[in-house]
Amino acid sequence: MQLSERKIKIMQAIIRNYLETGEPVGSRTISKYTDLNLSSATIRNEMSDLEEMGYILQPHTSAGRIPSDKGYRLYVDTMMEEKDKELEELKEMMLEREDKMDHLLKQVAKLLAVNTNYATMISAPTIHTNKLKFIQLSRVDVNQLLAVVVVEGNVIKNNIIPVSEKLDDETLLKLNILLNTNLNGLALEEINLSMITAMKQQAGIHSAIVADVIDAIAESIRADEDLEIYTSGANNIFKYPELADQQKASEIINTFEEKQMLTELVQDTLADENNTGIQVYIGNETPIQTMKDCSVVTATYELGEGMRGTIGIIGPKRMDYDKVVGTLKTITHQLDELYKKKT
Amino acid sequence: MQLSERKIKIMQAIIRNYLETGEPVGSRTISKYTDLNLSSATIRNEMSDLEEMGYILQPHTSAGRIPSDKGYRLYVDTMMEEKDKELEELKEMMLEREDKMDHLLKQVAKLLAVNTNYATMISAPTIHTNKLKFIQLSRVDVNQLLAVVVVEGNVIKNNIIPVSEKLDDETLLKLNILLNTNLNGLALEEINLSMITAMKQQAGIHSAIVADVIDAIAESIRADEDLEIYTSGANNIFKYPELADQQKASEIINTFEEKQMLTELVQDTLADENNTGIQVYIGNETPIQTMKDCSVVTATYELGEGMRGTIGIIGPKRMDYDKVVGTLKTITHQLDELYKKKT
DNA sequence: TGTTAGCACTCGATTGATTAGAGTGCTAAC
DNA sequence: GTTAGCACTCTAATCAATCGAGTGCTAACA
Incomplete structure (x- = not known):
């Protein structure tokens, strides 16, 4: 028919x-x-x-x-007929000087939750495609080095490295120069074995340290691949009777608290290359089992090249898709603008 | 009678x-x-x-x-007759090398939640009484300095400082030495105006930078006074019918998610100087209105001197006080041990 | 051929009445 | 001071009756 x-x-x-x-x-x-x-x-x-x-x-x-x-x-x-949702507060809030990325993301999540009356999540942008901008080793203690790694976009990672051998200032300086000259401007994937070997050779007797440092760098960056996710408005689900019964509510709340499961959603969203940036999962379409009674709308936002994160809105199947899609479009656009302005 | x-x-x-x-x-x-x-x-x-x-x-x-x-x-x-709760997993988990404080705390929260079947929270230790251990300024970009501050206990803070004037390597080195020699070993409260003035004089034409850096240090440390709180097991409240109705559950979940309100609890716990470390709030005794139908048991843990945080367990009034108090005592003790072992 | 009015039917939700059971308060006896 | 006994109270569970929204089907209409 x-x-x-x-x-x-x-x-x-x-x-x-x-x-x-x-x-x-x-x-x-x-x-x-x-x-x-x-x-x-x-x-x-x-x-x-x-x-x-x-x-x-x-x-x-x-x-x-x-x-x-x-x-x-x-x-x-x-x-669908997209309603374009005005997000007046958004601009103000975003323009509040927020140099701390995590604060900003938390705010966005909250803002969205308040604005839509659904539960929201936002993942911090993944940075693994990004370039190393700065590396610094410092001696913090007799047997501890501090490795600070700055990646493009001013994302900063710290790592304490325990060392057995004593290092004098001069050696430390040399190591710093060695690391920076060799690794600066490279993406993590571009650091290959031959480079590491070369650096070890140059480091001479301190080659062990170089290995440690590289490890630490890799780890400190990879540490975020169990990626940072911020959520807000989980209690909004109580506004929809079809989700508010104990069983379902408990599951959803748990998913939100554990966050672990949300990463799947993020992966799934980011994986879909050929999308316009917005995806809608209805009921069973969602990659997260516990949310089969919900609908999930996700958007990919992009900060510069290579830094992409996900925003998700989770609500009942009878979610106001028009509004949500509109809102997400606005938000991702704003994030983009914000980034351009900052750099 | x-x-x-x-x-x-x-x-x-x-x-x-x-x-x-x-x-x-x-x-x-x-x-x-x-x-x-x-x-x-x-x-x-x-x-x-x-x-x-x-x-x-x-x-x-x-x-x-x-x-x-x-x-x-x-x-x-x-x-009450304290049951001493064996926390077998605890030791293992804690001993997993966890240099990242926040990971450790998250794990503790989760462990407690799973173990007690109540909701839990844990606040990161406040560090303002602690001593500066290491300061480092680095040039990350033409117009951006990175200030890394390490406080006793290896809590690391980063801050990007925008600068207008150009600094050569030598000046940067001098500034670093100046900062470290002057501030090392001091607690934040001990940094007073006369010291700052003295340092500015020594810095000569770069006094503006010194001021900026001090500000940044102060800010980066104070930033955490809207203190970090980790929660877990919020969905456990659904296990107790007296808390599981929509209205109450929604409020409690919200409190847990916003965390803002939990700071009151932390303040309240830390404020009480003359306690044995464990406090019990029953029903209306709690400082958080939304939890008037719950009981809250809090414990203060101490990492070394001056670094104190709070662990809280939130459950129904008919909570198993004996077990909870026992468990909290064990945990705080373990945290203490852990710290000693690490330093 | 598509549209509509009419009507019987279905089924969840609401209401009210009844009942069973747990627990109390009180009194009188031990 | 303790206990047995009994009337009383109140909740929760059960059941029947009823209501009403909404459907499917049929027959009539344009």
């Missing part, structure tokens, strides 16, 4: 109405709601077709219809 | 039983439960007294009794 123009209009009406009320919507409601001027009986026939086609379903025999995952999918793919 | 020996025993029995079951406990239960060999009627009389004295209350006329806040307080103050 084909989806006639009229069926589409009815689907749209059903979904719109259901998004608002959260109640199954009946034929009579649609009959009045739309400008189609059809009686409830006609609508019933059409709805019966739509149900057969899998776009809507009945919770029980004598209830109205609610959209199925397939129905939502249809809506998101073809029927 | 006085609390007779027998009344105390009955109170104890009531609380113990209620902690286990969460159900109001009746006279007949007590009559069998205790070794007093009294009939339910006698117990009833005693319970009637206890109710009049405010230690227990009846949810409704024909229900058993439950402890009031005052009753719990009595229990905690005088009737």
Whole structure:
């Protein structure tokens, strides 16, 4: 069966109405709601077709219809009219001088949560494609070195390295020069074995230290590959009865707290290369099992080249997709702007 | 009226039983439960007294009794028999080399949550009484300096300082020496104006930078006074029906997520100088309004001198106080040990 | 041929009444 | 001072009755 123009209009009406009320919507409601001027009986026939086609379903025999995952999918793919959401506060908040990346991200997460009434998450941008900008070894203690690594974008990593041998200032200086001249401007992937070997040779008797340092650098950068995720508004899920029962709520809250599972979502979003930047997971489409009763909308944001992170909004399936997509577009755009301005 | 020996025993029995079951406990239960060999009627009389004295209350006329806040307080103050909780995993986990303080704290929070089945929080130790161990300025970019500050206990702070004037390597070295010789070993409070003035003089034409750096140091350390708090197991509250209804759960979850409000708890705990290290807040005693239906047990842990943080366990009023207190004692002790071993 | 009015039917949700059971308070007896 | 006994209270569970929203189907209409 084909989806006639009229069926589409009815689907749209059903979904719109259901998004608002959260109640199954009946034929009579649609009959009045739309400008189609059809009686409830006609609508019933059409709805019966739509149900057969899998776009809507009945919770029980004598209830109205609610959209199925397939129905939502249809809506998101073809029927959405993006509302552009003004985020007045956003600019102000972002422009507050926030040199600390993590603070900024936390704020964005919170802002989004307050603004949308859904739960939100944001992952710190992954930096592994980025270039080393500065390396410094310092002696902090008799047997401890401090390695500071700055990556493009001013992301700073520290690592304490225990050393057994004593190093005098001069050696330290040499090592610093050695490291910086050799590694500066390189991306992590570009550091290969032959380079390391070469550096070890140059370091002479201190080759052990060089190895340690390289390890530390690698580790301190990789440390973030169990990546930093900030969340906010988890308690918003209590606003939607269909998610608020103990079982589900507990699972979702847990997912949010553990964050571990959210990384999958991030990976999945970042992995999809050929996307416009926004992805919508409806119900079972989500990579996170515990969220199969939710919908998740994710966006990829980009800070300069190579630094990409993910913003996600998690809500009920009857989420206001139009608004959420609009908001996410605005936010990612703003983040982009912000970065350009800073550099 | 006085609390007779027998009344105390009955109170104890009531609380113990209620902690286990969460159900109001009746006279007949007590009559069998205790070794007093009294009939339910006698117990009833005693319970009637206890109710009049405010230690227990009846949810409704024909229900058993439950402890009031005052009753719990009595229990905690005088009737508890600490069970020493073996935390086998704890040692292993702690001994995993965890140089990253924040990772360690997160793990402790999680471990506690899993172990107790309550929600937990842990605040990073405040460091403002601690001594500067190492300061380093480096040029990261033409117009950006990186200030790295290491405080005793190997807490590392970074700060990017924008500079207008150009600095050559030699000047930078001089500044580093100046800063380190002057500030090393000092606590933040000990840095006073005259010292700063003296340093500025020595810095000559670069006095502006010195001021900036000092500011940055102060700020980078103070930055943490909106203190870092890690939480875990928030979803455990769903295990206790008396906390699991939407309204309460939502509030508690929110408190946990925002963390802002938890700082009050931390402040309150740390403020109490003359305590043994463990505090119990029952119901309304808690400084956090949203937790008035919970009990909160907090402990102060100390890493060396001056670095103190707070661990908190949040659960229903019928929390297993004995176990929780025992566990907290173990944990704080372990943290102490760990620190000693590391330094 | 598509649309509509009408009607019987279904099924969840609400309401009210009844019952069972746990626990108390009180009194009288031990 | 303790206990047995009994009336009383209140909650929770159960069940039936009812309501109403919404459907599916049929027959009539344009």
